Amino acid sequence: MKTTATAAPATPELATEASELRIATFRLARRLRAQRAIDTMSDGQFAVLATLKVHGPHTLGELAERERVSAPSMNRTVNCLEESGWLTRTPDERDRRKVNIALTGEGLDVVEETVRRRDAWLEAAITALPDDKRAILREAAEIMREVAAL
Template sequence: MNDRVDESPLTDNSHDFSAAASELRMATFRLARRLRAQRAVDTMSDGQFAVLAALTVHGAHTLGQLADRERVTAPSMNRTVSLLEEAGYITRIPDAADRRRVSIDLTDFGRTIVDETVRRRDAFVEEALAELTPDERDTLARAALIMRKVADR
């Protein structure tokens, strides 16, 4: 964590943002890669974990709703759901009113995997934050708000 941050294209006052955009993109992807590596199940793909996380945050979904949420095709989502179901992370629940409709939800085991992965990822960030100065932590706290603003546009 000895990278110098005081001479960054992100702080350049020129109106050419290409260098700043590239620097921010590379740093964001590098951190995202490091965070993705912190998972409870090494063999689970990012796409599979994204489905478990979506079910954790948003509750049960139909296959079509999950495919739309994750921006993949229904056949692709069906393969992912089948793999997750075989591993015991999710379950398919028939709709009582419409037998053709099936909801997909987490099992307790799936919820445990999500919780443990989130715990590991948070611990990774907490350890990194502990190595920074108070000013650096304050800068990152402000940057997190700005990054969320950029992501939400």
Template structure:
């Protein structure tokens, strides 16, 4: 349960408080994995294509992403981050890192060492 609470607390650190978790997930995914089709985004986030289309429409209206039509196949559209989308992702990551850094510095060295060992164990579990 503590892991979920920590994740929820970190998600609260955003550059734009009006973005939902789902919207930020799309922006973060495009930042990390590059341009995607709408169906690719929907599959990655485990949502329906119509649901992803609503999310993408909203983010496009806010100027965070854009749709690029394939010049060879006009039916194929790729979704990419704009400079504003990249900036909101970078600023959010910066805010989350700063919050976490501040919280970790407040711990005593023994607790930080315990967390480092636990993080290593969790990484190993995640790769199995």
């Protein structure tokens, strides 16, 4: 797990810039999260489906650790997703004490449609900007990746 970056005390101007960036990032993330294939699905539920799409099947403990929630909390989330038909639990072939959790075809469709909607919303928003601001956003995306990697 990454630790928070520590630096010299910030100037008032830098503190304001950091706060403004944080607020703008959260607002954009909130707008993107609103673009989903299933309106009743929580962000946590979608995160589990997206994790399974990107990283493949996991045990309950692995999912809980990856999402930084307790095993009982993850079990409730997985139960709900399983009842909706978006994932399955199957016994591990090597260790029958373990259960592997994987996406169903319907779960994969939910993830892909949500990603498609989010990308389309953001593309439309960016298209409305002038070229100079779009260039700034391209540069900002790279800088944000660097900051996130700290």
